[in-house]
Amino acid sequence: MKKILKTMEMMKTENIWMSLESDTSSHTGLLYKRYDAKVIPDVFIAIKAPEKLRCIAFRISVSFSFDENQWNKLKDIKVETMPDERDKSKKFLLILLLNKQHKDIFSTLCEDLIFGVSEVASEKSLVEKLFERLAKWQSLFEKVGNQGLSDEAQRGLYGEVFFLREFLENSSDKNYCLKSWLGPERSIQDFQYSNWAVEVKTTHGNNHQKIHITSERQLDDSIIEKIFLYHLSLDVRIGNGESLNSLIDNVLESLSNSTMAGNLFQFKLLESGYYEVHRQLYEEYGYTIRQENLYKVAGNFPRITESQIPIGVGDVKYSIVLSESEEWRISQDTLFCEINPK
Structure with a gap:
């Protein structure tokens, strides 16, 4: 390995x-x-x-x-x-x-x-x-001295790297894909470049169709022209499925001919809190994909935006039930056509 x-x-x-x-x-x-x-x-x-x-x-x-x-x-x-x-x-x-x-x-x-x-x-x-x-x-x-990523942080990183792998597979510019990954920097959206952003949400368990939004700016398309929501629903099993380590190894392999992109990927993993010394902590659990959904956030997509917040109200957090958002679903081809450089 x-x-x-x-x-x-x-x-x-x-x-x-x-x-x-x-x-x-x-x-x-x-x-x-x-x-x-x-x-x-x-x-x-x-x-x-x-x-x-x-x-x-x-x-x-x-x-x-x-x-x-x-x-x-x-x-x-x-x-x-x-x-x-x-x-x-x-x-x-x-x-x-x-x-x-x-x-x-x-x-x-x-x-x-x-x-x-x-x-x-x-x-x-x-x-x-x-x-x-x-x-x-x-x-x-x-x-490095900490005890590795929490279970929630592991799932979140898995979701971001899973989307990154698909982005890399659908783009001719690996550096562009890596530069757009801003999740490790705690940016408002997990992927963002120029006039677009993609927010990645990873869920598991019984509430796999319910996602949590942490800010009124996260899905606000008045701030950035095009916003997309990528939802990955996971089943978590001991000794079954793809581990976080295996996913990361797979992406590293795909970047083996691009030193700059590979180094940037490694650095962003460090920023995310993923370290070699903790690697054995992530071997046991594997992930299988229950659902993979893509949405274009526009018009009446269910969300709260900054302009809707009364003066004096802040730290807005809310949930979205994705089963009520079917009319905004898009395909992978549509997404990657929108976010790849023209």
Whole structure:
């Protein structure tokens, strides 16, 4: 079975770190290798010796200064600078991983970070973007200590990734599909791009036709031009059906020829709270599809919108019985024609 956080056999950063770690000669300082000449900033995958700490290194001018101490309260990550012995006019800005338990997450985040700064030309913009990401890194590392996703969160993630798999199968642009998945960021809708949005609702048990709406804005088409509702009704069984792990492995396999899309998928899984260390918690339960329904939210579709809320009323939550919404049902072909780039 394939492991999460591996798009291909191994990510590029992982390969470089393993190569550097295999060097048995005695070193003190920085062992490093250039990531890719196509990346505009000088970015290196590195090992700090003798501690053998994995890190990512950015070469900047000695004259460029910033307060590195403000970032050293971060859990499991350290920021520091080191002189470049080969060029006295340069120094390395290092982001080091202190806790080896998190090396898989660190690999994924480094790939994501390198992509994010790949076209940055100025040192000021480079450092700003790097530190902007550190706050998100920190929140991800802190979540690893939790006891995995709740049953409800597992079902919700299953529904979103299930829809993502169908989207990928019906689109020629994998990056477009991945960029539209905003559920891990707690966006108003789970998928959104340009003028459309898709809200995914996953139900199970006796009330499989009743869905819960968490905001008056979630189905409000005055905010975004086209809104669709995707409903997945599940049966949950021990040892039967498709597990969350199997679904994710299947999507990873489909993205094996697209490094950027694969890395983005891995990063969004981390944002969702899905970690390799918890994988065994999700093996037992499997899901089978009872119903799969699609609706275009328009006109008199049963919902509450922002314009209907009296002044002073907020935090609106309500339920929809989908059996009363048949006239708004659409086909998958119609949906993917509407949301794929023209």
